[in-house]
Amino acid sequence: MTAKQEGRDNSGEVIALCGGVGGAKLALGLQHVLGDRLTVIVNVGDDFEHLGLRICPDLDTVLYTLSGLSDHSRGWGRAGETWQFMQALAELGGETWFSLGDRDLAVHVERTRRLRAGEALTDITGDLARRLGVRARVLPATDDVLQTKVLTSEGAFDFQRYFVKERCEPRISGVAFEGADGARISQAVSDAMGSDSLTGIVICPSNPYLSIDPILSIPPIQEGLRKRCVPAIAVSPIIAGKAVKGPTEKIMNELGVEPTSVAVARHYAGLIDGLVLDHKDAASVNELDLPAVVANTFMTDLDSRIKLAEVVLGFVAQLSTSGCR
Amino acid sequence: MTAKQEGRDNSGEVIALCGGVGGAKLALGLQHVLGDRLTVIVNVGDDFEHLGLRICPDLDTVLYTLSGLSDHSRGWGRAGETWQFMQALAELGGETWFSLGDRDLAVHVERTRRLRAGEALTDITGDLARRLGVRARVLPATDDVLQTKVLTSEGAFDFQRYFVKERCEPRISGVAFEGADGARISQAVSDAMGSDSLTGIVICPSNPYLSIDPILSIPPIQEGLRKRCVPAIAVSPIIAGKAVKGPTEKIMNELGVEPTSVAVARHYAGLIDGLVLDHKDAASVNELDLPAVVANTFMTDLDSRIKLAEVVLGFVAQLSTSGCR
Numbered sequence: 016m017t018a019k020q021e022g023r024d025n026s027g028e029v030i031a032l033c034g035g036v037g038g039a040k041l042a043l044g045l046q047h048v049l050g051d052r053l054t055v056i057v058n059v060g061d062d063f064e065h066l067g068l069r070i071c072p073d074l075d076t077v078l079y080t081l082s083g084l085s086d087h088s089r090g091w092g093r094a095g096e097t098w099q100f101m102q103a104l105a106e107l108g109g110e111t112w113f114s115l116g117d118r119d120l121a122v123h124v125e126r127t128r129r130l131r132a133g134e135a136l137t138d139i140t141g142d143l144a145r146r147l148g149v150r151a152r153v154l155p156a157t158d159d160v161l162q163t164k165v166l167t168s169e170g171a172f173d174f175q176r177y178f179v180k181e182r183c184e185p186r187i188s189g190v191a192f193e194g195a196d197g198a199r200i201s202q203a204v205s206d207a208m209g210s211d212s213l214t215g216i217v218i219c220p221s222n223p224y225l226s227i228d229p230i231l232s233i234p235p236i237q238e239g240l241r242k243r244c245v246p247a248i249a250v251s252p253i254i255a256g257k258a259v260k261g262p263t264e265k266i267m268n269e270l271g272v273e274p275t276s277v278a279v280a281r282h283y284a285g286l287i288d289g290l291v292l293d294h295k296d297a298a299s300v301n302e303l304d305l306p307a308v309v310a311n312t313f314m315t316d317l318d319s320r321i322k323l324a325e326v327v328l329g330f331v332a333q334l335s336t337s338g339c340r
Numbered sequence: 341m342t343a344k345q346e347g348r349d350n351s352g353e354v355i356a357l358c359g360g361v362g363g364a365k366l367a368l369g370l371q372h373v374l375g376d377r378l379t380v381i382v383n384v385g386d387d388f389e390h391l392g393l394r395i396c397p398d399l400d401t402v403l404y405t406l407s408g409l410s411d412h413s414r415g416w417g418r419a420g421e422t423w424q425f426m427q428a429l430a431e432l433g434g435e436t437w438f439s440l441g442d443r444d445l446a447v448h449v450e451r452t453r454r455l456r457a458g459e460a461l462t463d464i465t466g467d468l469a470r471r472l473g474v475r476a477r478v479l480p481a482t483d484d485v486l487q488t489k490v491l492t493s494e495g496a497f498d499f500q501r502y503f504v505k506e507r508c509e510p511r512i513s514g515v516a517f518e519g520a521d522g523a524r525i526s527q528a529v530s531d532a533m534g535s536d537s538l539t540g541i542v543i544c545p546s547n548p549y550l551s552i553d554p555i556l557s558i559p560p561i562q563e564g565l566r567k568r569c570v571p572a573i574a575v576s577p578i579i580a581g582k583a584v585k586g587p588t589e590k591i592m593n594e595l596g597v598e599p600t601s602v603a604v605a606r607h608y609a610g611l612i613d614g615l616v617l618d619h620k621d622a623a624s625v626n627e628l629d630l631p632a633v634v635a636n637t638f639m640t641d642l643d644s645r646i647k648l649a650e651v652v653l654g655f656v657a658q659l660s661t662s663g664c665r
Binding site: 066067068093096097099100101102103104106107108109116117118119120121122124125127128131142143146147 | 392421433450452453472
C-alpha cells in the first residue's frame with residue numbers, strides 16, 4: 016500500500032468496474048483525468064454468440080466510448096454507422112433482432128476470428144483498444160465463460176435476448192451468472208487489483224444487478240473488493256427513483272427492491288466505503304450508513320463526465336484509510 | 341432418355357457447369373431462356389475460410405449474377421456495395437487483402453452460421469438463391485471439401501490467395517484438387533444429372549483448368565459426363581488467343597498449352613460433343629475433330645448473353661443422338 020500511504024496524488028491508479036452505456040460515460044470522464052492510470056474492468060455477462068460471432072456488448076460500448084467512436088444520439092454502437100449488412104441479412108432471412116452496424120461488425124468478426132485462433136479475450140481487447148486509441152486499460156472481467164441469465168415469468172433468457180429481443184418486457188424473478196463460480200481472473204486483472212499504485216476502486220453507475228453483479232460474482236474479484244486495501248466507492252445509477260437509461264428501475268421494482276440510491280448502497284454493502292449520488296437525492300444522505308457525496312450524476316456531455324470523475328476521485332482521496340479491510 | 345428421344349423442345353432441362361464471372365454471364369443468358377429448367381453446377385474449389393467465414397466466390401458470383409445483384413462495372417461482388425466493414429477492419433489491423441462488401445458480408449456470415457449449425461451447402465445455397473429471386477437451380481458441385489491448390493514457383497497456394505493476394509503473379513507449374521477423389525455429389529446434383537428431362541450439358545466459358553476441372557475432378561461428375569446420354573458442349577473462354585477476363589491465357593501458357601479454343605476442345609476430349617467458339621476464331625474450326633458452332637462469345641450485355649445462350653441451346657438440340665456414350 017505504498018502509493019496509498021504516500022497520498023492520493025496524480026500518480027495513483029484507479030480501477031473502475033463498468034457495464035455498458037451509463038458506466039462508460041463515467042469511465043470516459045475518469046480516462047480524461049487519469050489517462051493510462053485508469054483500468055476499466057468490464058462486464059462480460061452479456062456476451063453471447065450471434066450469427067456465429069462473439070458479441071461483447073459492454074466491452075464494445077466501453078471501447079467505443081473511450082475511443083470517441085460511440086454514437087451519442089443513438090446511445091449505442093458507433094457514430095456514422097451504416098446498416099447495409101443488416102439490410103442484406105434481412106433479405107436472406109437472417110436473424111435481425113440484434114442490430115450490427117457495418118463498422119461495428121469488423122470488431123465482432125476480427126474478435127471472433129482471434130478467439131477461434133486461441134487468443135485470450137483480454138489480449139484481443141487490449142489490442143483493439145490500442146488500435147482504437149483508447150488510453151485506459153480495458154479488461155474483460157474474465158476470459159472464462161460467464162453468462163448472465165435473466166429468470167422471468169416467461170422462462171430464462173440470455174441477457175441480450177431479454178434486453179433487446181424481449182425489450183425487457185418479461186417480469187424478472189431473479190438473475191443468475193452461469194459459470195461465475197469457476198470463473199478466473201486474468202493476470203492483467205490480478206495485477207491491476209494487486210498493484211502497489213492502486214489508490215481506489217470505483218463502481219460506475221451501471222445496473223447493479225445486471226452489469227456490476229456479474230463482475231462481482233467472480234470469486235477473486237468479490238474477495239479482492241471485500242479485502243480491499245484502498246477505498247472503494249459506487250456511483251448510484253438511480254436519480255430520483257429512476258434510471259437514466261435502461262431497465263434498472265424496472266428490475267429493482269420486480270426484484271422487490273425500491274429503486275433508490277439508498278438501496279444501491281445497501282446492495283453493495285461490505286464492498287464500498289462511500290456512495291456518490293445525485294443532488295436530486297440529497298435528502299437520502301441521512302438514510303445512508305456510509306459516507307456520501309452529492310453531485311450531478313446526470314452526464315449529458317463530456318464536461319459533465321469529467322466533472323463527475325473529478326468529484327469521484329476527490330471522494331476516493333478523502334476516504335483514504337491505512338491498512339486493508 | 342425419354343425426353344431426349346422426344347426431341348429438344350422447350351420442356352427439357354439443361355445443366356451448366358460454371359465457374360465465376362465469365363461462366364455466370366452465359367448462365368444468366370441460359371436462365372433467361374430456360375428459367376427453372378436450368379441447373380447450374382458451380383465450382384467450389386475456390387472456397388476458403390477467411391476471417392472465420394466460409395467464402396464461396398464462384399457460388400456467390402453465380403447467385404449475384406442470376407439474381408441481377410452483381411456489379412457489372414467492377415466485375416465481381418454486388419452492385420451498390422459499400423465498404424465500411426473493410427475500412428473498420430483495416431483500422432483494427434485485420435486482414436484486408438480480400439475485399440468483402442458490407443452487403444456481400446451478409447451472405448458469408450449467414451452461410452457460415454448455417455454450415456456450423458450442420459446444414460449442407462447445397463441446402464443453404466438453394467435457400468439463398470430462392471430468397472434472392474434466382475430462377476435456376478444453383479448447386480455446389482459437392483458438399484464435401486474440395487480445394488484447388490495452385491502449384492507455383494513460389495509454393496502451393498489456395499486458389500484465392502494465388503488469384504487475389506498474389507494477383508496470379510507466381511508462375512504455375514500445376515493445379516491440384518485436394519479432396520476431389522473422395523468428394524461425393526449431393527442428391528440434387530445426382531438427380532439433375534440423372535433426370536429423364538435432361539436434354540443437354542453446357543460447360544460455360546470459365547477457366548478450364550481452375551474453374552471447370554475442379555468440378556470434373558469429382559468422380560461421379562466425371563463419370564456422368566463420360567457416360568452421358570445427352571449432348572454436352574463447351575463454350576470456349578478463349579477469344580483470339582486471349583481470355584476475356586482472368587488468368588486463363590497466362591495459366592495455359594505456363595502449363596505449356598497454347599491458349600486457343602482448339603486446345604480447350606482437346607482439354608475436354610471425351611467429355612463434350614461440340615464446341616462453341618468466337619467468330620474471331622472461325623478459322624480454327626477446321627482443326628477441331630468435333631462439331632463446332634461459331635458465335636459471338638464476347639458477352640457485353642444481357643442481350644448478347646441471351647443470344648449466346650440461344651446459339652448454345654440450338655447447338656445442343658442439333659447434336660441430339662440416341663443412346664448413351
